Amino acid sequence: EIVLTQSPGTLSLSPGERATLSCRASQSVSSSYLAWYQQKNGQAPRLLIYGASSRATGIPDRFSGSGSGTDFTLTISRLEPEDFAVYYCQQYGSSPITFGQGTRLEIK
């Protein structure tokens, strides 16, 4: 099973700043089969990124994904107030499908 470790656990930033979230896999994720989700309090997760770098439909271009192998990054170029939430990475390169433990992005 591929274990995904997200860092930092909590990231405190101000609106307008740049956020960089990391997702590290315990073994290589084949074909960059990695997705990112955003989850706001009391809501279901929302797909942001798939295939490591492709934005899902309707996702603003301030969200971008990058990486390959074992190291992946989600970048939010300029934080908006609605971006403060918990972010999860998910790999689908091998079974079972696994998620990271999440990074909480909070307002500083």
Next chain:
Amino acid sequence: QVQLQESGPGLVKPSETLSLTCTVSGASISSYYWCWIRQPPGKGLEWIGYMYSSGNIAYNPSLKSRVTISIDTSKNQFSLKLYSVTAADTAVYYCARRSTASGTVWFDPWGQGTLVTVSS
């Protein structure tokens, strides 16, 4: 616009069976993969399994011995049964649509989720 809605009991006794249904609107259930994911309170996400109407199915090995996912095409619904539950199965259960491209497994959209508590 595809929408999913979970339904089922919010309280299940230990050793009994958890049963949930997801009703899909805006898409034919016969044309996609459908899945279940859960999230214990205050914790992360755990994939349970997914199924296609043709019968193609995959379960998380950690739950495989206790899980059944099924599809009812006549009602445009799919269901989850989790047997012999314990307190560790207390979670918000989400249904979601899986991606269709071969080899890809991401989830979009998701239902709003339903909290199931296992307690006597």
